Amino acid sequence: MFQNYLPVELPFVKTHNLTAVTASSCSCWNCGINILPVEICQPMNLQEAQTNSQSKSMDTFPCNLLTVRIIRMRNLRKADVLSQSDCYVTLWLPAATCEKQRTKTINNCKDPVWNESFYYRIQKQVKNVLELAVCDEDVVTPDDHLFTVRFDISRLPDGESVFMTFKSDPEAQEELDVEFLVEPAQGPPETIITNGVLVCREVCKLEAEVDLSKPHKSKRDLSLAVKGSCEGSHCFKLGSDAIIMPPCPTTFHFVKYNEPSLDVMLPKKKPRYNPCTCSYKTKPGVPVVMLNSLPKGEKVPIVEEKKYNLHVTVNDCHCSCPGDLDVRLGYDLCPQEQDFLCKRKRHVAQALKQVLHLNYDLKDHEVPVVAVMTTGGGTRSFTTTLGSLRGLQKLNLLDCVTYISGLSGTSWAMAHLYRHAYWSHGNLDELINEAKKHVTKSKMGIFSIDRVKYYHQQLNQRKQEGYKTTFIDLWGLIIEYLLNEGKDNHKLSEQREALIEGQNPLPIYVALNIKEKYSTQDFKEWVEFTPYEVGFLKYGTFVCPENFGSEFFMGRMIRKLPESRISYLHGMWSSIFSVNLLYLLNRVSNSEEFWHRWTRDKIIDLEEDPTLPTRPYELKTHMYVPAGNLSSAFRGVLTDRLSVAQYHNFLKGLQLHNNYLENEQFQRWKATVLDCCPNQLTEHEDHVGFVDAGFFINTSCPPLLRKERKVDVILHLSYSAGSQTMPLEKACKFYMEQGIPFPNVVLTEEDKKNPKECYYFNQTGAAECPDVLFFPLVNDTFQHYRAPGEKRNEDELDAGDVDVSSISSPYGTYLLTYSDEDFDKLVNLSEYNIVNNQHMILQALHAAVARKRQTYYSN
Secondary structure, three states: HHHHHHOOOOOOOOOOOOOOOOOOOOOOOOOOOOOOOOOOOOOOOOHHHHHHHHHEEEEOOOOEEEEEEEEEEEEEOOOOOOOOEEEEEEEEOOOOOOOEEOOOOOOOOOOOOEEEEEEEEEOOOOOOOEEEEEEEEOOOOEEEEEEEEEEHHHOOOOOOOOOEEEEEOOOOEEEEEEEEEEOOOOOOEEEEEOOOOEEEEEEEEEEEEEOOOOOOOOOOEEEEOOOOOOOEEEEOOOHHHHHOOOOOOEEEEEOOOOEEEEEEOOOOOEEEOOOOOEEEEOOOOOOEEEEHHOOEOOOOOEOOOOOOOOOOOOEEEOOOHHOOOOEEEEOOOHHHHHHHHHHHHHHHHHHHHHHOOOOOOOOHHOOOOOEEOOOHHHHHHHHHHHHHHHHHHHHOOOOHEEEEEOOHHHHHHHHHHOOOOOOOOHHHHHHHHHHHHHHOOOOHHHHHHHHHHHHHHHHHHHHOOOOOOOHHHHHHHHHHHHHHOOOOOEHHHHHHHHOOOOOOOEEEEEEEEOOOOOOOOOOOEEEEEOOEEEOOOOOEEEEEEEOOOOEEEEOOEEOOOOOEEEHHHHHHHHHHHOOOHHHHHHHHHHHHHHHHHHOOEEEEEEEOOOOOOOOOOOOOOOOEEEEHHHHHHHHHHHHHHHOOEEEEOOOOEEEEEEHHHOHHHHHHHHOOOOOOHHOOOOHOOOOOEEEHHHHHHOOOOOHHHHHHHHHHHHHEEEOOOOOOOOHHHHHHHHHHOOOOOOOOOOOOOHHHHHHOOEEEEEEEEOOOEEEEEOOOOOHHHHHHHEOOOOOOHHHHHHHHOOOOOOOOOOOOOOOOOOOHHHHHHHHHHHHHHOOOOOHHHHHHHHHHHHHHHHHHHHH
């Protein structure tokens, strides 16, 4: 709100010399960017592809001035027992300012009248949703939040005053009168960068520096705060230590047009007694400084004292192209993955010609994209993944695979393999034997004295590096002990060596972004991890693995943190300690609907007067009523997780595009109760919490269903405990609700009770729909056959006795140690189930090649 700040003529400093200069550009960021799809499979000039593709997503747009006049409230409910409500209204428009504004309080009044105006500079390319919260002020207890009106500013016409009445309760006839006006704002247009869902706006940086002319005898603090900045606040130590190690200059990054302000808290001094006036005299503080009024590129003194001076410099952080950002805004595949696909196609084409016995060479457009999709299950999925891949290798089918996706325990197996640059071309027996050594070893040393000291040292180091450590990081170090002899220094980015020639499939690891006080049914966002990028499927925002965990603001990297070791990522990908009570209750019975009824906040569509037209991308006005104290406490108990992996949010500061709800890609992955509440989505969080994707559905398939990857065949390898078919059925339902092409999975009751080794699902005539080969973890013919067509002798029957389904199975999800015999049995079973169904895999590959050829020539 403009009226709350002093016009910054800066009369409060001794000398200013405000001479306008040309703002210097900020060149401290460099990153990856969007690219255009590659139509032909040729080696790519990555730099040229990046530059060409980004030029269309950057443009300039003028800003507008929004005036909001809170007029009055009628028939206000009685919030206090003995009197009418002491009412005030707060205004929150996070796309325009970080601060909440509020009216004065009208005491003991049923029909309060304020008639107060508030002003915001808005960018109409971003989604501006104004939240008007009606509250009752209390002296002793926290203020009561009666209700909140959420209004989409984009529905307002330009240059025309609109008087609106929001009717919150038809029975009580509560009405809030507000007047709006949107008009052009003075000043130059703003340059924005967008992918159609998220918007990156112009950023400035403020550098503050303190000069000490004389050391202080006692330490005192000089505090600075830039509201809405990435850094928030900073404290200078004005003692002797400050001379030895001066903590300045310090930098604040803030959105240029969000009315940024600087607050300065001077060191506290004892008030001086004035005998003439018989009173104590204190030195006045520094008024709030509006940063947009400061000249660019020039040092401006803010405080001048005998012992120290404070001066600041404001500069623009220019982006000449989207490539200057440190995040990649775009839904297409990154240049590195496209380059990998070109190289991988050569391997796949040659392998398919051999296994399908083709008498011709496959052209680029005829080569299908085949993916192996694995599910989680701790040590069980770690072991079976290795066996399944050995089965594919024995059939010469591993070179036909382009992608391998995994979560939880399968991520352990994938990382184990990708330490070796040519793992799929060598004999997997050596790598399986190495894994066996760790699975079968004693785990008694997990909490030995030396090991606990190691955990403590590693977690302290991680904290000093800038990470927010949780119990999940400790769990990652425990996994490191389970899978290695000593410290594992392997990192996700180092797996690129296994892809440099397209010699192996591309690994994709999957996790979920969750939110506090929400179950995974209510809020989950798919996040993928590859050696090239880490990113959100829904928002189309990616960073390279080396920068994942670093601090970002508005697409720029503010603070570089060391890349996490793979062990910490394992803790996140398989975070069994992120369970909550609601998840456990749903495992027993489908109780989520019951709990929602009593714990969910209420969102009610509001009646407006007049009724403004609503376009498809605009939000209807609604009223938000929070759950009561008892319901909120109950909800907290149900949804509270033991621990969640916390990382700095690389979406921080980015804003939603005004038309984000019309974006096809966002709609494709829209699956939370907050998707129509832009002020509550992920870009507002300082940290994001990641959990095992199995807490929603035990599947790693969503990244494979990105349209850009064009996957034709999915080998769905199930390693779930309990029902083998339920995760696939849940996933199929989820994809159908999101409009994502996926075969319609139909299974009989007999199939659910006694599943076969392999099922083939395809959707004839469905465009962009992959064929799915479903491999449940079952022991069917393996108990009678040691190899396809080779029956077991009497003395070999014990080797086929593999219990993977009973309660007493030695392969329980939470069992960490297997015997040598049990390990070998599980590897051999998973390998056999692949080899025994070679004919079905070849059938799917033949169909995929034929479909690719037909589609190309028919177009």
